[in-house]
Amino acid sequence: MKTRITELLNIEYPILCGGMFRVGRAPLVAAVAEAGGIGFITSAHYETPEDLREDIRLAKRLTKKPIGVNLIVSPRKKLPNDEFIEVLLDEGIRIVETAGDNPGKYMKVLKDNDVTVIHKVPAVRYAKTAERLGADAVIIIGTEAGGHPGMDVGGLVLIPQTVDSVNIPVIAGGGIADGRGMAAALSLGAEGVLMASRFMATQESLLHENVKQWMVGASELDTFLIQRTIGSTTRVAKNEVSQKVLELESRGATVEELLPLIKGERAIEVFTNGNLDAGVWSCGSSVGLIHDVPTVKEVIEQIIDDAKSTLSRMNIIMG
Numbered sequence: 001m002k003t004r005i006t007e008l009l010n011i012e013y014p015i016l017c018g019g020m021f022r023v024g025r026a027p028l029v030a031a032v033a034e035a036g037g038i039g040f041i042t043s044a045h046y047e048t049p050e051d052l053r054e055d056i057r058l059a060k061r062l063t064k065k066p067i068g069v070n071l072i073v074s075p076r077k078k079l080p081n082d083e084f085i086e087v088l089l090d091e092g093i094r095i096v097e098t099a100g101d102n103p104g105k106y107m108k109v110l111k112d113n114d115v116t117v118i119h120k121v122p123a124v125r126y127a128k129t130a131e132r133l134g135a136d137a138v139i140i141i142g143t144e145a146g147g148h149p150g151m152d153v154g155g156l157v158l159i160p161q162t163v164d165s166v167n168i169p170v171i172a173g174g175g176i177a178d179g180r181g182m183a184a185a186l187s188l189g190a191e192g193v194l195m196a197s198r199f200m201a202t203q204e205s206l207l208h209e210n211v212k213q214w215m216v217g218a219s220e221l222d223t224f225l226i227q228r229t230i231g232s233t234t235r236v237a238k239n240e241v242s243q244k245v246l247e248l249e250s251r252g253a254t255v256e257e258l259l260p261l262i263k264g265e266r267a268i269e270v271f272t273n274g275n276l277d278a279g280v281w282s283c284g285s286s287v288g289l290i291h292d293v294p295t296v297k298e299v300i301e302q303i304i305d306d307a308k309s310t311l312s313r314m315n316i317i318m319g
């Protein structure tokens with residue numbers, strides 16, 4: 001396959017595995033690279049920059065193909081991003097996915113070191129800002145996405161609008177989990193797709209088996225948006241805690257009241273020990289399209305095959 005994204009990132013297929021707190025670690029990222037896509041080691045979950053270094057090194061032992069690092073650039077998170085950047089540059093990483101806020105503060109150091117910056121945004125106006133700041137590509141995230149989709153608009157509208165609004169290549173994310181989704185995104189003008197939830201339910205993701213099996217059994221109605229009222233909209237799996245959060249929000253709860261329920265340590269308990277009701281954890285509505293736990297290679301091969309047959313079907317329909 002050839003798009004500006006395969007050329008820019010030097011990869012076989014324009015398929016990205018988005019950064020995932022606690023999930024985007026060496027074995028998964030290396031498996032995506034080996035299968036022809038690219039994944040991002042997610043800096044936010046490493047306690048120290050040296051822990052990040054160790055995982056980058058592990059990924060580099062597992063694959064010689066390009067890998068990236070995800071940086072959450074939101075000042076609210078108080079992450080040691082300057083040190084993370086030093087480490088990733090030191091380790092030869094030259095592809096970074098930024099997300100969470102305006103990446104301007106980090107642009108100079110990244111561009112001065114020839115890093116390809118792909119910025120992830122939930123709205124068209126932020127895509128324009130990313131282009132103006134010098135991002136090499138932009139990921140537009142629809143409301144279907146796990147993590148922080150931000151707004152209420154779906155990919156069907158956001159993808160073509162973004163394609164029409166910027167000149168840099170656009171990658172589509174949110175709600176894509178199979179070849180039909182990829183074919184649709186490419187048809188709308190995207191030059192690549194980003195998936196995260198689909199890669200959670202793979203053999204290489206280091207999630208507890210209970211989480212993967214929940215995903216296999218879940219429907220598209222088993223996720224919803226919480227934290228809207230505190231300006232940090234997040235799509236999460238439906239469970240006891242997320243329902244409680246929604247109820248508290250409807251009663252006007254403050255951040256301080258919500259924090260004990262939404263803190264990251266609780267998600268770690270879910271992901272590591274498989275206690276599904278221990279906390280809120282991100283999951284996209286594409287979970288309704290996930291019915292198995294294959295290897296990453298199987299996921300990517302199936303997506304490419306299905307995207308090709310979907311596009312052939314379109315050719316037949318269009319005559």
Ligand SMILES: Cc1cc2nc3c(=O)[nH]c(=O)nc-3n(C[C@H](O)[C@H](O)[C@H](O)COP(=O)(O)O)c2cc1C
Nearest residue numbers: 018019020021099145146147174175195196197284
């Ligand atoms: C469990 C989980 C954790 C995530 N953590 C991050 C993160 O740390 N940084 C980030 O940029 N995006 C994060 N995201 C968002 C994904 O990278 C991606 O934008 C989104 O999930 C794509 O939608 P999909 O899940 O429908 O494929 C996370 C998503 C999930 C499901």
